[in-house]
Amino acid sequence: MDKYDAHTIETKWQRVWEESRAFEVPNPEPGAPRNERKSYVLEMLPYPSGSLHIGHVLVYTLGDVLAHFYRRTGSEVLRPMGYDSFGLPAENAAIKEGGHPREIVERNIEEIRGTMKRLGWAIDWSREFSTHDPEYYRWTQWLFLKFLEAGQAYRKAAIVNWCPNDQTVLANEQVKNGRCERCGFEVEARKLDQWFFRITAYADHLLDEMKDLNWPERVLAMQRNWIGRSEGSEILFRVEELDIDIPVFTTRPDTLFGSTFFVLAPEHPLVDSLAEKSPTGDEIREYVRKAGARPAEERAAGTKTGVFTGFFATNPVNDARIPIWIADYVLMDYGTGAIMAVPAHDERDREFAERFDLPIKVVIDDEGKLVDSAQFSGLPHEEAAKAIVEWLGTHGRGRSAVSYRLRDWGFSRQRYWGCPIPIVYCGDCGIVPVPEEELPVLLPDVQDYKPKGVPPLAQAEDWVRVPCPRCGKEGRREVETMDTFVDSSWYFLRYCDPRNDHAPYDREIADYWMPVDHYTGGVDHSTVHLIYARYFQKVLNELGLSVHREPFKRFFGNGFVTQGGAKISKRVGGAATPDELVEGYGADATRLSILFIGPADQDMEWTPSGVEGMQRFLRRLWRAVGDVADSAVDGSPGDGALARKAHRTIARATDDLGRRQQFNTPISSVMELVNELVKAPGDPAARFAAETAVSLIQPYAPHVAEELWERLGHARLWQDPWPQADPALLEEDTFELVVQVNGRVRDRIEVPADLPEDELVARAKESPKVQAQLNGAEIRKTIVVPRKLVNLVVG
RNA sequence: GCCGAAGUGGCGGAACUGGCAGACGCGCCGGACUCAAAAUCCGGUGAGGGAAACCUCGUGUGGGUUCGAGUCCCACCUUCGGCACCA
Incomplete structure (x- = not known):
């Protein structure tokens, strides 16, 4: 036979598959019965900001093996491919290389597609698209309008993460250790008007519906951690001088009697009026200003700072008047932005109390029972927590409450290369959605798309100026673009029906293919893409756009591939790509x-x-x-x-x-x-x-x-x-019987597979090696594992 | 600090439900083929002892359960990943 020649063989069969459209799969006919053996195999789509690397080979080969396996075990397999072509990576690549982002990504896509074909991945190429195609982002915009209508997308002023290098806002999910996930610059806090998705409304759904997912525990744990549900209570503290109540969130209502001071976050909305009415108002305003300017990382790690307001809050349970401080160790976007400080039982409060010489009052003893807590003294602290919350409830000063770490998803980006947000600002009508029939709002070309802090789209003056869709007066288009993770939060639905030009997809077709039966990708997306996509799917379900509530039934998180210690191969000169x-x-x-x-x-x-x-x-x-x-x-x-x-x-x-x-x-x-x-x-x-x-x-x-x-x-x-x-x-007709004495292997004997147990024991005892070990001792116990071993226990 | 994953030969790893530790591959050593080399093929390869048959030790550490533990339980060490002033 001739020699094995990979190239000839591979070229030959790749041509056969392409010409026979071997891996294209038709959509179901309307009204056809559901095929229970369908299998949607998908891997996370690549960013075309460069060419493929060895890590991509892993991900897509994994999907490929499964696609072939499922097809050949009787499933109808959908295995599409596309490109996540909007967004910072592509835009930054374009800035670096020079040229328009569109040209760069389209060139990269050509190259990537070629590599994919040369690797012989079994992909249904008829369903390919890129997220920057107007035919795709038209429907991203359409979905945005649906979310807006449903109250799931909204605009608010908020303190957000600003990356000074990329000149844009980042979602929480894109900030790691206080730094921009992409470029590593320290993020700054800025107060800006921003677009948000109300993902927090789905916190409990995201948690509860995990039970329907066949996902690795480590990924579910990360999501649980990220959502950070914590049960506690909300308690009202009275400020007599101002005639107001301030709520605090605590997981430890049992320590309420130990609260010796009260802290507001510098960003708390009451801070302004406090400063106004305080004789030391200037000092307060100065502190708030400094705290706001302090980088998040230092705020978290540095020594605690704070300022006394001159006001006091009344503890509802014992009428104690405790001083109100402002300190930046209290975060505005967790709980209520205000805390009751219990320095005896909270490390952070203790640090603050020691620094500012505030009293420390112990209210739980070594046995976990309450002390110095009026009628609750002597109760175990878990019980006391319930009793105190109940007491607060009957007096109208508190209730059980749940707080989450998860925050709403800020998806405004002050950059060029993204999906335009179909909104017009009108002096009279305010925020006005672009009518569906006018979609897509096409991304215009601009002179200069480099980041400058002001969204580059603002330069496209002709594009920006547009009549208000509602009243016809001159309005201005939204110049921010969407986070690229919006694009990837529904692309798996579009693959089901990628050429649909009157809807994002046909619901019946999508209901047929969805959910993705086997999703593969990096676990670095655990608390980003994977949580956003789950949120989108739930909203789509509630909007009547999908029967499914989870997008990915099974998820396989592939490992990272490193190439650091790779030796240089002589023959191929260190082949790496x-x-x-x-x-x-x-x-x-x-x-x-x-x-x-x-x-x-x-x-x-x-x-x-x-x-x-x-x-x-x-x-x-x-x-x-x-x-x-x-x-x-x-x-x-x-x-x-x-x-x-x-x-x-x-x-x-x-x-x-x-x-x-x-x-x-x-x-x-x-x-x-x-x-x-x-x-x-x-x-x-x-x-x-x-x-x-x-x-x-x-x-x-x-x-x-x-x-x-x-x-x-x-x-x-x-x-x-x-x-x-x-x-x-599946079994041999003979097998090697392992003979143990006191659990240690002493001999192996080839015996017929169908030998009865007593015969196995007899054979074992006959072994000379076993005889030597037994040395005439009495056998106390005999263990027989069929088709495996005999263990003789002596002494 | 909290959550999660993982520690097995020179290396990557296998051992699924407690039952032969080291499959498979890489590397290395020896041999065959060859003028020679490459390629290929055959054999060996956890450690220690022994001329050999064999024996002893061995899955991060220390205990435990069991006839029997890489696998189960308890305590600890190390590495990696995520979160982290989250009240």
């Missing part, structure tokens, strides 16, 4: 090597030696199967060792891919089978073993598998049913 790898080793070897490294949900280091090993394996497979194809032998595989090995391999690979979601071990199993085949070329089961190996490796190495399948006299392996293991042939 996917294109270089395909060029040097072929797509099949590349695909195999990235999945063979280890468990795909853990981080991994990519090394060239792995891909060389895979190339060796493919040559070995090529030769072994080729020998079978060339030989005339045919007939029944029988039930010999090789046949049984093949059946066991089928069983294992099937279980690993379907149930266990383990992608490296099926490769090992097939390697074992090929090793056995090489050792037994004349075996009656050689042909069966060869076909099994080719068939099982097909999702990983579809090109070489297809070629060998053809040489074995078959066609279209990608459509062939997945092999099935014969349960009768």
Whole structure:
């Protein structure tokens, strides 16, 4: 047989798939019965801000293996692809390289598509789109209008995260450790009018409906953490001089008697009027100004600062008058922006009290019982918490309350390359939505789209000036654009019906394909994209636009691929990019090597030696199967060792891919089978073993598998049913009985599989090695594990 | 500090429900083929002891449960990831 030549084979089959539209799937006919075997396989769509790297090879090969596996196990598979082409990464790349963002992303998309095709990923290319296509963002705008109508999108003045480098506002989800997730600059707090999605209204839904998700625990834990639901109570403190009540949120109402001072966040709305009425107003205003200017990171880590207002609040439970302070360790956007400080039982309050010499009053003893707390003294503190909240309730001074860490999603961006927000500001009518029929609001070209703090769209004066859709007077368009995560919060629905020009998608079609059965992507999106998309899906459900409440039924979080310690390969000169790898080793070897490294949900280091090993394996497979194809032998595989090995391999690979979601071990199993085949070329089961190996490796190495399948006299392996293991042939007819004495292995004996237990024990006792260990001692206990071992316990 | 994941040969890793630790691959060592090299093929490869048959030790550390623990329980150490003045 000829030599294994990856390029010839890969080019040949890629052409066949393209010409036969092998991986395109039709949408269901209207009113057709639901196919229970549909399977929507999706991976997070790439940003076209550069070319693909080895990490993308992992993600899309994972999806590819599953798509092939599900198709061949009887599902109708939807496996689309597109590009998240709006947003900062692409825009920054454009600024760096020079040129218009559109040109840059479209050039990158061309390149990425080529790489994807060269890797042989089984994608339905007829459904491809980019989020910057007007035909797509038209519907992003349409959905925004629906959210606006439903009160899920709104505009408010808020203190937001401002990145001074990227010159834009960032969502909380895009700030890590007080720094911009993209560029690493420290974010500043700015008070601006901004657009928000009311994701906090769905906090409990996002938590409760996790029970319907087959997701890794670590990702769910991150989301839970991010949402940060915490149960406590809201308590009203009276300020007599001002004739007002100020609510505080606390998780520890049991410590209420220990509250010795009261703190407001510098951003608290009452601060202004307090300063006005206070003799030390200037001092207060000066403190508030300084606190506002203090970087968030320092505010969190530095020593505590604060200022006394001169006012006092009354503790509702004992009428104690406690001083009201303003301090920046209290955050405006958590709870009510005001706290009752209990320095004896809260570390932060203690630090503050010590610094400003405020009293510390212990109200819980070492046994966890209340002391010095009037009628509640002596109660265990959990019980006391309930009793105190109840008492507050009957006196109209408090109630149970829940607080969340999650905040509304601010999606205004002061940048150019994003989806325009379809809004017109009118002097008379205020905020006016652009009528649906006028969508899309096209993103205009501007002279200069570099960030300057003022949104670049403001320069497009002709575009900005527009008649108010409501009254016809001159209005001005919204010049902010949407966060790119809005685009990716519904793209999976558009794939269901990507060419629809009268709706974002046909509801019936989307209801059929959705939810995504198997979603793959990086866990770095756990508290960003994955939470936004869940929120969108829930709102769409409540707007009557989808029957489903969760977008991704199953999620697989792939690990990160590093390339740091990679040695330079002599032969391919340190091949590192996917294109270089395909060029040097072929797509099949590349695909195999990235999945063979280890468990795909853990981080991994990519090394060239792995891909060389895979190339060796493919040559070995090529030769072994080729020998079978060339030989005339045919007939029944029988039930010999090789046949049984093949059946066991089928069983294992099937279980690993379907149930266990383990992608490296099926490769090992097939390697074992090929090793056995090489050792037994004349075996009656050689042909069966060869076909099994080719068939099982097909999702990983579809090109070489297809070629060998053809040489074995078959066609279209990608459509062939997945092999099935014969349960009768899953075990050998003999097995190696492990004989233990006191739990330690002393001998291994080959015995017939059907030997009864007492006979197994008899065989075990006959073993000379066992005899030597027993040394005539009395056997106290005998443990028999069928088909595995006998353990003799003595002494 | 809180939440989560993980510690197994020289390396990546396997061992699914408590039952042969180290599958598979990389690397390394030896051999075959070759004028030679590459490629390929065959054999070996956890540590210690022994001429050998074999024996002992061995899955981060220390305990425990069990006939039997990489796997279960308790305590701890280390690494990585997320959150972090969240009241």
